Amino acid sequence: QVQLVESGGGLVQAGGSLKLTCATSARTFSDYHTAWFRQAPGKERDFVAHISKTGGRTFYADSVKGRFTISRDNAKNTLYLQMDSLKPEDAAIYYCAATRTYYSGGTLPAYDYWGQGTQVTVSS
Numbered sequence: 001q002v003q004l005v006e007s008g009g010g011l012v013q014a015g016g017s018l019k020l021t022c023a024t025s026a027r028t029f030s031d032y033h034t035a036w037f038r039q040a041p042g043k044e045r046d047f048v049a050h051i052s053k054t055g056g057r058t059f060y061a062d063s064v065k066g067r068f069t070i071s072r073d074n075a076k077n078t079l080y081l082q083m084d085s086l087k088p089e090d091a092a093i094y095y096c097a098a099t100r101t102y103y104s105g106g107t108l109p110a111y112d113y114w115g116q117g118t119q120v121t122v123s124s
Contacts, residue, residue: 006095019080048094051070068081097114
């Protein structure tokens, strides 16, 4: 069982930045490819970004490309999401997720483990 715990959410003005963190106690964190998703009120959960287990490959939703950066530190068992130039439409609950399935683009794999989420609010 892999437990994921997000933190770093909060209230920020449009144009501002936030850095989300996803911590895990899993000793095998480096065995998992990881991702960020988000869900706004009344909407479905959407893909934000994915990073391979080595950090060598990243993928982004078009809506965040150029503004968000996903990264990880396997030595610290931690996943990050740097969010810059935030817009009101970025407001949502952000979730981290992990999967053993390799992703090379196209249809997303099924993610086996999910965190509880952290709220991001962007004021205009």
